[in-house]
Amino acid sequence: MRTLLAIFAHPDDESFGPGGTLAKYAYNGVAVHYVCGTRGEAGTVDPERLNGYPDVGALRTAELMCAARVLRLAGVHFLGYRDSGMAGTESNSLPESLHAAPLDEVAGRIIEHIERLRPDVIITHDPFGGYGHPDHIKLHRATLRAYELRYGVEWTLEADGRWVSARQNAPTAPRLYFATLPKTLLKWAVRILPLFGQNPRAFGRNGDIDLVQIASWDVPITTRIDTRRYVAIKQQAADCHASQQSFGRRSRIQRFLFRRNQGTEYFCRALPSYRRGEPLETGLFGD
């Protein structure tokens, strides 16, 4: 049986991110595991949602378990850190936060899961953490570090933003992908949002997402997965994270952008290194 391991920072990154891809493989016989860095303790939650839950972490863990059932994940595992919140917030500096944790310690915990689950493929955050969340960036770096420590992979960053491995002969190392976003859509959104009275520099539920900056972060796309048959499942998994979405209060343009981004999911392959001129992949397992 083939195994796919997703390593992301928060409960909801699996569903709001490459949920269609996770579902596609899980529904087709691949054991899909999720290693989640934190329990999303720093998420903003309406107080009435907490009914029956001792704290935000417990609520968001329950939401993740709901999403895992919908996506048919084979297992959910926690790295045991605390959600750091967005850059510059107080929770960044809490000693138990993912942001404050030593890189090699985080890499070590990731390696424990790799050795137990023996994945063929690993997916994690891209170098910019998607939209710049410090926990996303930390897990991206910790995953690269885990490959150095466990497989002796030596990474170098190419001028076009691709991570390549100087040592291609790490045959036992799982294939490594970064989940990313097509920036063409974002660049278009940055132009169109002001026409709808929205500020692209203060986007999202908490107004702390700068789409102008994010659109400038180019991550080369090497792999495009057709997830059209799994859009409804991804939506159902995203609905599990009810505390983290406020679609009722979102504008039509925001909902349009969310839907527009469904049906295809994008990845940047880091291992085996992507060679210039290689055609786009349509799957993660190299076949």
Ligand SMILES: [Zn+2]
């Ligand atoms: Zn996240």
